[in-house]
Each structure stands twice: as C-alpha cells, then as structure tokens.
Amino acid sequence: MLTARIGNTPLVRLRRVTEGLAPRVQVWAKLESFNPGGSVKDRAAFAIIRDAETSGRLRPGMRLLDSSSGNTGIAYGMIAAARGLHLTLCLPANANVERKKILRAYGVEIVETDPLEGSDGAIRQARAMAAATPERYLYLDQYSNPCNWMAHLHSTAPEIWRDTQGAVTHWVAGLGTTGTFVGTTRGLKGYNPDIHCVAVQPDAPFHGLEGLKFLETSIIPPIWDPSVADAHMAAPTEASITMMRRLAREEGLLAGVSSGAAVWAALKLAAGLEQGVVVTLLPDSGERYLSESHLWP
Amino acid sequence: MSVTFRIPTALRPYTEGLATVQVDGETAGAALTSLTAAYPTLARHLRTETGELRSFVNVYLNDEDIRALGRESTPLRQGDTLTIVPSIAGGAS
Numbered sequence A: 001m002l003t004a005r006i007g008n009t010p011l012v013r014l015r016r017v018t019e020g021l022a023p024r025v026q027v028w029a030k031l032e033s034f035n036p037g038g039s040v041k042d043r044a045a046f047a048i049i050r051d052a053e054t055s056g057r058l059r060p061g062m063r064l065l066d067s068s069s070g071n072t073g074i075a076y077g078m079i080a081a082a083r084g085l086h087l088t089l090c091l092p093a094n095a096n097v098e099r100k101k102i103l104r105a106y107g108v109e110i111v112e113t114d115p116l117e118g119s120d121g122a123i124r125q126a127r128a129m130a131a132a133t134p135e136r137y138l139y140l141d142q143y144s145n146p147c148n149w150m151a152h153l154h155s156t157a158p159e160i161w162r163d164t165q166g167a168v169t170h171w172v173a174g175l176g177t178t179g180t181f182v183g184t185t186r187g188l189k190g191y192n193p194d195i196h197c198v199a200v201q202p203d204a205p206f207h208g209l210e211g212l213k214f215l216e217t218s219i220i221p222p223i224w225d226p227s228v229a230d231a232h233m234a235a236p237t238e239a240s241i242t243m244m245r246r247l248a249r250e251e252g253l254l255a256g257v258s259s260g261a262a263v264w265a266a267l268k269l270a271a272g273l274e275q276g277v278v279v280t281l282l283p284d285s286g287e288r289y290l291s292e293s294h295l296w297p
Numbered sequence B: 001m002s003v004t005f006r007i008p009t010a011l012r013p014y015t016e017g018l019a020t021v022q023v024d025g026e027t028a029g030a031a032l033t034s035l036t037a038a039y040p041t042l043a044r045h046l047r048t049e050t051g052e053l054r055s056f057v058n059v060y061l062n063d064e065d066i067r068a069l070g071r072e073s074t075p076l077r078q079g080d081t082l083t084i085v086p087s088i089a090g091g092a093s
Helices: A041-054 A071-083 A097-105 A115-132 A146-163 A179-191 A237-251 A257-270 B009-014 B028-038 B040-046
Strands: A011-013 A024-031 A063-067 A087-092 A109-113 A137-139 A170-174 A196-202 A231-235 A275-282 B002-006 B020-024 B057-061 B081-086
Touching: A011 A146, A024 A146, A024 A257, A041 A071, A041 A146, A063 A071, A063 A115, A071 A087, A071 A097, A087 A097, A087 A115, A097 A109, A109 A115, A115 A137, A115 B009, A115 B081, A146 A179, A170 A179, A170 A257, A179 A196, A196 A257, A231 A237, A231 A257, A237 A257, A257 A275, B002 B028, B009 B040, B020 B028, B028 B040, B028 B057, B028 B081
Parallel strands: A024 A275, A063 A087, A063 A137, A087 A109, A170 A196, A170 A275, A196 A231, B002 B081
Antiparallel strands: A011 A024, B002 B020, B057 B081
C-alpha cells in the first residue's frame, strides 16, 4: 500500500560540507524526499486525511479543501487520488510550474490566489470557501490541525531516536506550518529533555525560502508553540541557496531551498560545538525547483 | 513619468502599509531607485550590497518579468504598473 511507505526515511551523515567542525561533532540529515509524495508533507497529510475519514467528518460528496504553497497539496493530492477522494487546493499563483503540473496530474482542483499575498492569501481564500459552503468542503487546515504535529511526534521523532541510537544532542528544523518542528521536538524531548532544539525562520518577511515562514509578520499557525524551541536561528536567503547548491555538488544531495536553510543553520550551530550529534531534516528534493533559474543557473 | 508599484504584503511594513506606491522613473531601474529613495528601509530587501536586484526578487512590468525584457534598463511608459513578487516559487506563470 502506497501510504505504508510514508516515513522511515533515511538519515545520512554529512561528510564534506562539515569540513572544519570539531572531530567529535557529527551532522546528520533526514531525507524526506524519500517519501512517496516526495516531501516531508506526506506524514502530516496522511495523518490529517486518515483522521478526516475515521472521525466521520468527511461525508459522501464532500471535497477536501486546504491551502498550501505546494508540498502539502501534492501529498494530499497523491493520497486523495489513491483513496478516490477529491481535493480543492488554494495555492499562491506564483507557485512554480512543476508544482502545478504535479497537482493537476493527481487531479487536484487548483484555486490560484494573489501572489502578492503569499501563503497567507491562500489561507484566507481557503477559510472563506470553507465558511461559505461548509457542506461542500471539509477544510483540513494543516496550520491548525493537531494531526499535523502529532504525525511527527509519532513518526519523525522515534525514527531519529532509533537511527541515532539515542545519541542525538541537537535538532534543527525550519518553521512553515511548524508541525515538523513542534511534533518532532516534543517527541525528542520525551526521550531526552536535554536535546537542544533550534527553530529556523527566514531572516526577513520578504524572502526566497519556499516553505518557510517569517512568523512575526505572518498568520501565526495555531499549532505553533513557541515554548518548545530552545533557540531560534534566522536563515538568509542567499546563504541558504548557496548551501543548497553545495549539498548537490559536495554531498550528492539534490535538495530544495528550505533544506539549504536547515543545513546552513545546522552547520552554524555545529561550528560552535566541541562534541555532539546534530540532526536536521531536508524537507524535499531539488527536482521540484529546477525551473527556477535563480536557484539553478 | 509616473508609474505605480504594487507592493507585496511582506514588504508593506517598509512602505508605511501602502499596497501601491506612485514613483517617477524612465526605466524599471530608475523607478526602483525612486521607490527605495522614498522608503529607504526597502532597499536591503530588494538589492544586494553591490546594488544588484536580489536573485529571488521578480519585478513584473504589467505582466512581464523585466528579466525577460531589458532588465533594469527596461523603458517605462506613463501609467505603467510594476509588481514586486518573491519567486516563491518560480514567478507568475
């Protein structure tokens, strides 16, 4: 079964971009592009759809509805197609061409929203549609749905604990819906409260880090819990793009730009350590961004 | 000549909350310079330290990316609309 292949993604050690770190410092990356839908979002999307089905909220004839800047929509689209469900997705019009093609391939109905409003404009559109015709749409609301972060509590965190054999000392991840960071951090702290957990945001409200949010000026996701973060780091767009390219050329990891931000932050953190096992997460593959000439000239 | 910039929500904190701003400029680059002269804190969000447009910043003249026209030398006409959009992800299509 397709959804049985969600999770259990590889955790690999970065060996070349880590040059210059103290000998007893390791940096590991969890490769979420190995999920069947190609991104970390498979985990939350599957948990959210399964909950909608089992709770009885999804009644015959209803369509699934949510907003997404791309990857969650693709994950929903794949899972919905395999279950005979129908999905409507509010997507900023400046989402790239690969994303729109993949979504259409899965049969997703796309409602394009104002590119000037970013992902917050897509959220507002989905809320308005759900409020106007609640009998037609089941609004999944990945930003508020506790199944989002709980998917990481129950899968991402145990996988990291298992694959590092309990040796993880630091966890670094980007904030978008915040589900990955919040759920994984709660899970890891349950194993060992001393694990230092660092949340990564863009360094400015206007940025090029697809999938990440500058929370100060965004609609704050209701699942966000600032108390779980031990520290915050602010990733510059240009440095994140440079790191994304280095991951491809030096590690053989063709990853997306939010992965560049995560590894940039993980390495900056690791540079200040004498010893430790730093784990970060690469949300998706660079193949999803190849049309963007500013990323891959 | 007078042209209108449409400002994305993420940059409105730097334009006193304005969604549109009127500026003067003969070219796209000159109009950008007028914009950042009027709102100096915008500059670091749009240009690199060496003065180039940051790679992920797309500027559309009406519906076309200025990178596909004459870049910052693209001539403007009275009443044109310039739109600033981050390439999250990929620009309008």
